[in-house]
Amino acid sequence: MPERTNPVLTRELLYTAITRASAQFTLLYGNAEVLGETLGRQVQRISGLR
Numbered sequence: 856m857p858e859r860t861n862p863v864l865t866r867e868l869l870y871t872a873i874t875r876a877s878a879q880f881t882l883l884y885g886n887a888e889v890l891g892e893t894l895g896r897q898v899q900r901i902s903g904l905r
Contacts, residue, residue: 856884856893864893 857864873880884890
C-alpha cells in the first residue's frame, strides 16, 4: 500500500488483489488511515441497467 491515499485504490481493487492471489497474499501497509480510506471508497457504477 502506498504512503498516501490514491483515488485509484478502492475496496473492489483490494478485494480483487486478495481473491486472485494464487498461493498466498501478504498485505503490507504503513499507514492505517490509507487502508481505512481504501476500504471506505467504493466504485460508483452507472450501467444504465434497470
